[in-house]
Amino acid sequence: MTAITVIGSVNLDFVATAASLPAPGETVTGASLARHPGGKGANQALAARRLGADVTLIARVGADGLAEEALALLAAEGVDLDQCDTDAGVATGVALIAVAAGGENQIIVAPGANAAFTPDRLTGPVREALICQLELPLETVAAAVAEAGGFVCLNLAPAAPLPAQTLARADLIVVNETEAAFYGEALHSLPGLVAVTWGAKGAGLFQGGRQLAAAAPPPVEALDATGAGDAFVAALTLALLEGRPHEAALAFACAAGALAATRPGAQPSLPTRAEVEARLETTP
Numbered sequence: 001m002t003a004i005t006v007i008g009s010v011n012l013d014f015v016a017t018a019a020s021l022p023a024p025g026e027t028v029t030g031a032s033l034a035r036h037p038g039g040k041g042a043n044q045a046l047a048a049r050r051l052g053a054d055v056t057l058i059a060r061v062g063a064d065g066l067a068e069e070a071l072a073l074l075a076a077e078g079v080d081l082d083q084c085d086t087d088a089g090v091a092t093g094v095a096l097i098a099v100a101a102g103g104e105n106q107i108i109v110a111p112g113a114n115a116a117f118t119p120d121r122l123t124g125p126v127r128e129a130l131i132c133q134l135e136l137p138l139e140t141v142a143a144a145v146a147e148a149g150g151f152v153c154l155n156l157a158p159a160a161p162l163p164a165q166t167l168a169r170a171d172l173i174v175v176n177e178t179e180a181a182f183y184g185e186a187l188h189s190l191p192g193l194v195a196v197t198w199g200a201k202g203a204g205l206f207q208g209g210r211q212l213a214a215a216a217p218p219p220v221e222a223l224d225a226t227g228a229g230d231a232f233v234a235a236l237t238l239a240l241l242e243g244r245p246h247e248a249a250l251a252f253a254c255a256a257g258a259l260a261a262t263r264p265g266a267q268p269s270l271p272t273r274a275e276v277e278a279r280l281e282t283t284p
Contacts, residue, residue, distance in 0.1 A: 001054040002241050003128040004234075007144045008041015009114040009135035010059045010084070011093035012070040013266055015226065021100045031098075036265035037070050038095050039114070040133040040157065043227050043266050047234035048131070049079050051256065052273045056080040058123065060113040062092035073267045083123050087113045093135075103222035103261055111135065119143040126150070129241055131233065134160050142166045153237040156183065157229065168192075172240065174233050185209075195236055195250070197229065197257070205250050215250035217258035218283040227266030232257035235276065255279050 018031035037046075045057040057079050061067035063086050070092055075081060091112040098106045119140045125147035132141050133155040145152055145166050154170040156162070159182035167173065167190055174195045180187065187194050188209035197203040202216035235256035239249035255276045263269035 001052065002238060003056075004045075004048050004053045004131060004237065004241075005056045005058060005126045005128055006041050006045040006048065006131045007058045007122075007126070007136070007141075008044065008131070008133045009039035009093055009111065010037075010042045010057075010061050010067075010070050011039035011095045011109065011111075011114070012036075012066045013038035013095045013097055013226070015097045015099060015224075015265060017099045017101075017224070017264070019101050021098055021104060021106055028098075034264060035069070036268055037073050038097075038226070038266040039070070039093055040135050040155065040230055041114075042070070042074060043230035043270065044131050044133070044155070044234045045079050046074055046077060046267050047227075047231045047256070047260075047270045048238055049074075049077055050270050050272045051235055051238050051276065053234075053238050054080075056083065058083040058126075060085050060087050060117045060121070062086070062090050062113045063088040064092055066092040066094070085121070087116050090116050097226055099224050099226065099264075103225045105224065105226055107226075109135070122147070129153070129237065131155065131237055133157055133233075134162075138162060145169050151237075151241060153233065155229075155233045159183065172237060174229075174236065176229060193240075195232075195253070197232060202254055203232070203250055205246050213246035213250045215247065215254045217254040218279050220258045220262045222261040224264045224269065225261045227269050228257040228260040230266065231260035231270050251280065252276060255283070 016031040022028045049055040093112040093114045127149040129151040130148045153172040159179040205213040236253035239252045259271040
């Protein structure tokens with residue numbers, strides 16, 4: 001079983017689903033409210049676990065009533081949480097998510113304990129494959145990547161400036177269209193692989209500015225896009241670690257992301273390996 005360590009955020013998501021998203025200054029009523037475990041780090045850890053990896057999550061939560069709920073699915077499904085520590089001085093991270101009927105969303109995050117995860121709280125270098133995102137202090141991400149001993153996937157979300165050496169150390173960088181525009185052509189001067197996702201249009205895999213592969217997601221009825229990008233990150237990382245060719249790895253990741261968009265919530269929506277493989281078999 002492929003071993004992956006995720007260093008990242010843990011949140012509890014409060015999800016309001018309505019017919020449409022509000023414009024600035026507008027109030028939209030008639031929504032339904034749900035609570036789901038979330039945070040990009042936790043989502044990617046659970047996604048990798050459901051897809052068949054042996055996963056460790058290094059993260060922080062607050063000493064409050066939200067922490068157990070935020071970690072519940074991870075614990076139930078066998079993600080190693082021994083290095084997920086409690087910070088008595090801050091709250092567990094929270095995300096406020098508005099979802100429209102077609103699956104489009106808006107997200108505001110109150111990071112809480114995630115923002116208090118400073119580099120001195122890293123437990124040591126990661127020897128197996130590492131996945132990081134940018135919902136932690138950037139200096140913590142940079143330190144983790146610099147010390148990593150194996151394959152490094154860096155999901156540049158949300159987009160923020162990072163040291164050039166951090167970007168150059170990544171074997172795989174994953175960005176969506178908005179994030180790709182933030183970093184510009186600098187992404188394509190890096191030595192590693194760069195995956196760019198284009199929503200319903202699929203994704204491309206690049207290296208040195210040259211497109212190596214492209215894939216489209218299978219047709220699905222999108223319900224909630226929350227967590228779809230995290231499923232893609234975990235699936236692409238695992239597929240590459242398993243030695244799948246670029247085209248096949250990208251198709252696997254696109255299918256995982258598409259399936260995650262068919263169910264509500266970030267972590268509850270994440271597909272299993274069997275579901276992804278079955279969808280690939282039935283997609284022309």
